[in-house]
Amino acid sequence: xxxxxxxxxxxxxxxxxxxxxxxxxxxxxxxxxxxxxxxxxxxxxxxxxxxxxxxxxxxxxxxxxxxxxxxxxxxxxxxxxxxxxxxxxxxxxxxxxxxxxxxxxxxxxxxxxxxxxxxxxxxxxxxxxxxxxxxxxxxxxxxxxxxxxxxxxxxxxxxxxxxxxxxxxxxxxxxxxxxxxxxxxxxxxxxxxxxxxxxxxxxxxxxxxxxxxxxxxxxxxxxxxxxxxxxxxxxxxxxxxxxxxxxxxxxxxxxxxxxxxxxxxxxxxxxxxxxxxxxxxxxxxxxxxxxxxxxxxxxxxxxxxxxxxxxxxxxxxxxxxxxxxxxxxxxxxxxxxxxxxxx
Numbered sequence: 001x002x003x004x005x006x007x008x009x010x011x012x013x014x015x016x017x018x019x020x021x022x023x024x025x026x027x028x029x030x031x032x033x034x035x036x037x038x039x040x041x042x043x044x045x046x047x048x049x050x051x052x053x054x055x056x057x058x059x060x061x062x063x064x065x066x067x068x069x070x071x072x073x074x075x076x077x078x079x080x081x082x083x084x085x086x087x088x089x090x091x092x093x094x095x096x097x098x099x100x101x102x103x104x105x106x107x108x109x110x111x112x113x114x115x116x117x118x119x120x121x122x123x124x125x126x127x128x129x130x131x132x133x134x135x136x137x138x139x140x141x142x143x144x145x146x147x148x149x150x151x152x153x154x155x156x157x158x159x160x161x162x163x164x165x166x167x168x169x170x171x172x173x174x175x176x177x178x179x180x181x182x183x184x185x186x187x188x189x190x191x192x193x194x195x196x197x198x199x200x201x202x203x204x205x206x207x208x209x210x211x212x213x214x215x216x217x218x219x220x221x222x223x224x225x226x227x228x229x230x231x232x233x234x235x236x237x238x239x240x241x242x243x244x245x246x247x248x249x250x251x252x253x254x255x256x257x258x259x260x261x262x263x264x265x266x267x268x269x270x271x272x273x274x275x276x277x278x279x280x281x282x283x284x285x286x287x288x289x290x291x292x293x294x295x296x297x298x299x300x301x302x303x304x305x306x307x308x309x310x311x312x313x314x315x316x317x318x319x320x321x322x323x324x325x326x327x328x329x330x331x332x333x334x335x336x337x338x339x340x341x342x343x
Contacts, residue, residue, distance in 0.1 A: 026282075026283050027283065028283035028284055029072065030070050030071070030072055030074060030079050031067075031070055031072070032283055033079065033083070033282045033283055033284050033286070034066070034067060034070045034079075034082070034083065034086075036282050036283055037083055037086070037087075037097075037282055037288060038059075038062075038063050038066075038086070040280045040288060041059070041087070041090070041095075041288070041290070042059055042063075042213070042215075043213035044210060044213075044278055044280075044290075044292055045090070045095075045290060045292075046210060046218075046291065046292065046293060046294045046304075047090075047092070047294070047302075047304060048215045049215060049216065050302065050305075051090060051091065051092075055091070057089065057090070057091075062086060062089045066082060066085070066086040069082045070082060076099070076101075076284075077101070077102075080097070080099050080101075080102060080104065080286070083097055083104070083286075084097050084104030087104065087106070087288070088104075088106050090106070091106055091108070091109070092106055092109065092290070092291075092305075093105060093106050093107075093108075093109025093110055093271065093272075093273065094109075094247070094248075094272065094273035094277075094290060094291050094304070095288070095289070095290040096288070096289045096290070097286060097287070097288050098286060098287045098288070098289070099286045100285075109271065110244050110245065110271060113243075113244040113268065113269075114243075114244075114268070114314055114315065115181075115243065115244075115245070115315075116180065116243040116244070116267060116268045116314050116315050116327065117180040117181050117243050117245065117315070117327075118315065118319070118320070118325065120320075121315075121319060121320070121323070121324070121325040122149065122178075122325065124323055124324075124325075125141065125147060125325065125328060126139060126147070126149065127139065131165075131168065133158075133161040133164060133165055134155065134156070134157040134158050134161040134162070135150070135151070135152060135153075135154070135155050135157065136148055136149065136150055136157070136161070136165060137149040137151075138165055138168070138169065140169065140171075140172055141176075141332075143173075143332060143336075144171070144172050144173050145172055145173060145174050145175070145176060145332055145335055146169035146172035146174070146175040146176065147175075147176045147178065147328075148165065148169075148175065148176065148177045148178065149178045150177060150178065150179050150182060150193070150250075151179075151181055151182055152182055152183065152184075152185050153182065153184055153185030153186050153187070153189040153190050153249045153250060153253070154184075154185035154186065155185070155186070155189070156186060156188070156189055157189040157192050157193060159192065159229070159230075159231050162192065162193065162196060162229070162231060162232070163231045163232045166196060166231075166232040166233075166234055167232055170232075172236070173236065173237075173335065173336075174236050174237035174238065174239070174335030174336075175234060175236060175237070175238045175239070175335075176238075176239050176240075176241060176328065176331045176332070176335070177193075177238060177239070177240045177241070177257075178240075178241040178328070179240060179241065179242060179246055179250050179253060179254065180241050180242060180243040180245060180246065180267060180327075181243065181245040181246070182245070182246055182247075182250035182253075183245065183246075183247045183248065183250065184247045184248025184249040184250045184251070184273070185248070185249050185250075186249060187249040187252060189249070190249040190250065190252050190253035190256070191226065191256070192229065193253065194226060194253055194256035194257055194260065195226060195227060195228055195229035195233075196229050196231070196232070196233050196234055197233065197234050197238060197257060197260040197261075197262075197263060198226065198228045198233070198259075198260045198261065199228050199233060199235075200228060201225050201226065201227045201228065202225065202226050202259050202260070203223055203224075203225060203259070203298055204224055204225070204226045204255060204256050204259045204297075204298060205223075205224060205255055205259075205295060205296050205297045205298050205303070206221035206222065206223055206224075206295070206296040206297075206298075206300060207221065207222050207224060207293060207294070207295050207296070208220070208221050208222070208293060208294050209293050210292060210293065218294065221296065221300075226256050226259070235262070236262065237262050237264075237334070237335045238257070238260075238262055238263045238264070239263075239264050239265075239266050239331035239334050239335060240254060240257045240263060240264070240265045240266070241266055241267045241327055241328065241331060242254055242265055242266070242267040242268060242269075242270050242307070242309055243267050243268045243270075244268055244269065244270070244271050244306075245271060246270035246271055247270070247271040247272065247273045248273050248274060249274075250270070251270050251271065251272055251273060251274040251303060251306070251307060252274045252295075252303075254270055254307050255274070255295075255297055255303055255307055258297070258307070258310075259298055264310050264311070264331075264334050265307075265309040265310045265311075266309055266310065266311045266313055266327060266330055266331050266334065267309050267311075267312075267313055267314075267327050268309065268312065268313075268314060269306040269307065269308050269309065269312075270306045270307045271306055272303060272304050272305045272306040272307070273291055273304065274291070274295045274303050274304060276291070276292050276293045277289055277290065277291060277292060278290060278291070278292030291304055311330065311334070311339070313326060313327050313330045314326070314327070315327065
């Protein structure tokens with residue numbers, strides 16, 4: 001028999017969180033690993049009610065159906081497939097099962113949507129003489145609009161670097177911040193960047209925590225606050241570009257930016273996955289990881305499954321023929337006053 005350990009990973013820094021460690025014994029055989037995984041999700045996954053409302057998910061029915069597929073004679077590969085398929089019933093791209101030989105995830109969460117970003121088109125805008133700092137690629141476009149490409153928050157962003165970037169772009173009439181395809185990383189980096197777009201502390205949403213094993217055992221929502229940076233701050237029009245590939249800390253960045261003055265979000269719905277991740281190990285050493293707390297925007301809309309843009313704009317086939325990115329071009333029109341939020 002092995003003990004299961006549940007670990008909450010401290011991703012968020014806007015709110016103080018506490019975590020608890022639970023443990024339970026399951027046998028290290030196919031049935032034991034199946035039951036362990038099902039119970040981990042049953043007691044700690046946060047979105048069963050949402051899934052039941054969306055498409056009628058019944059987690060107990062899922063257990064009954066998939067338990068019949070588990071056999072002591074099956075191989076590890078076959079067990080992994082069954083467990084991965086069971087998790088797929090959650091239709092959640094932020095639930096992952098890891099083994100030494102494979103990772104399982106719900107690929108449709110991203111693959112069923114258009115990419116709405118093209119490296120070849122982006123290079124036409126960036127050229128070869130763009131600047132780089134703290135993982136940011138930036139330049140002044142030919143119409144004097146600033147452009148920042150932020151493809152990841154994986155690495156720290158220095159305050160001094162952000163001062164230099166914004167000082168260089170200060171003469172621009174507006175700013176495009178392109179986070180399409182940004183899969184997240186360090187939330188502190190997302191916060192640092194967003195803090196350059198507000199002069200006062202702002203309420204950016206809500207967060208709750210699991211308080212027990214029941215599907216509805218949650219704490220009262222807390223109110224995270226984004227504080228303004230002490231460095232150079234941006235006060236002109238800003239457009240944030242998004243697509244389905246925006247996850248985790250990048251999803252939070254979009255949530256913050258929608259609360260900042262003068263900011264418009266253009267592109268596609270984000271991928272979501274902003275909740276504090278939880279990781280747990282099965283008796284055989286495989287690990288499952290998922291968002292372990294529900295998060296909401298300032299209007300109490302759940303952001304776990306994506307944030308809608310202010311303007312939904314996608315790439316077209318003609319973009320590649322013309323060598324233009326429709327989403328960037330739309331953002332330029334917003335900055336130039338050709339589109340307004342009340343249109």
